Amino acid sequence: MNVLSAIKNNYGKYIAKGVGVAALSLCAYDSHVLGKIKADEYAQHQDSENAYDAFSPTQYLAKPSIVVSKMKDAVYHYSLEENVRHFFNSAIGYFEGFGSELVSNAVPFTLGVGALLTKGKWCKGFAWGTAAYGAFVFLKDGLGLGHASDLSKKF
Numbered sequence: 666m667n668v669l670s671a672i673k674n675n676y677g678k679y680i681a682k683g684v685g686v687a688a689l690s691l692c693a694y695d696s697h698v699l700g701k702i703k704a705d706e707y708a709q710h711q712d713s714e715n716a717y718d719a720f721s722p723t724q725y726l727a728k729p730s731i732v733v734s735k736m737k738d739a740v741y742h743y744s745l746e747e748n749v750r751h752f753f754n755s756a757i758g759y760f761e762g763f764g765s766e767l768v769s770n771a772v773p774f775t776l777g778v779g780a781l782l783t784k785g786k787w788c789k790g791f792a793w794g795t796a797a798y799g800a801f802v803f804l805k806d807g808l809g810l811g812h813a814s815d816l817s818k819k820f
Contacts, residue, residue, distance in 0.1 A: 677789060678788060678789075680792070681780050681788045681789045681791070681792035682780065682781055682788070684777075684780050684792040684795050684796060685776075685777045685778070685779070685780030685781030685782075685788075685791065685792065685795065686777070686781060687777075688773045688774070688776060688777025688780065688795045688799075689774065689777040689778065689781065691773070692767065692770045692773055692774045692777065695766050695770060696762075696763045696764075696766040696767045696770070697763065699762045699763065699765070699766040700758075700759040700760065700761075700762040700763035700766070701759065701762070702762060703758045703759065703761055703762025703763075703765075704755040704756070704758040704759035704762065705755070705758070706758060707754055707755070707757060707758025707761065707762075708751050708754040708755040708758055711750070711751075711754040712750070712751055712754070715744060715750060716744070716745060719740065719741045719744035719745065720741055722737055722741075723737045723738060723741050772798060773795060773798055773799070773802075776791050776794045776795040776798060777791075777795055779791035779794075780792040780794075780795055
């Protein structure tokens with residue numbers, strides 16, 4: 666019974682901490698998903714740039730030579746088939762996308778950290794701020810209130 670009475674006496678604190686954890690988990694989820702998207706995008710872009718950079722020298726020779734031509738062709742095919750660069754470019758793209766989305770979600774992230782790490786009235790204040798920001802985002806972006814929609818405009 667002692668545990669239940671402790672929870673009953675401090676339920677506001679636990680709700681505020683839960684709001685902080687929810688805000689941080691939503692920010693992390695958004696950042697992770699955008700990081701995965703940017704990882705693929707960045708790696709494929711770098712692969713295409715590498716393919717062009719490897720192909721371009723094969724189009725000319727300083728002097729006519731079959732050996733040099735075959736050597737350039739072998740280097741070109743090797744650069745197309747290696748995948749170590751793709752792995753590192755995926756990591757760069759992931760961290761780039763993750764960081765950019767984390768910066769984009771700076772307000773809910775800061776409010777969530779504040780709700781999670783502070784105590785007392787500050788904790789509850791950050792939780793109320795997080796809830797207010799969530800309601801604002803839901804009304805503005807979820808329901809579209811306050812947005813002028815050019816697609817549904819009456820002529």
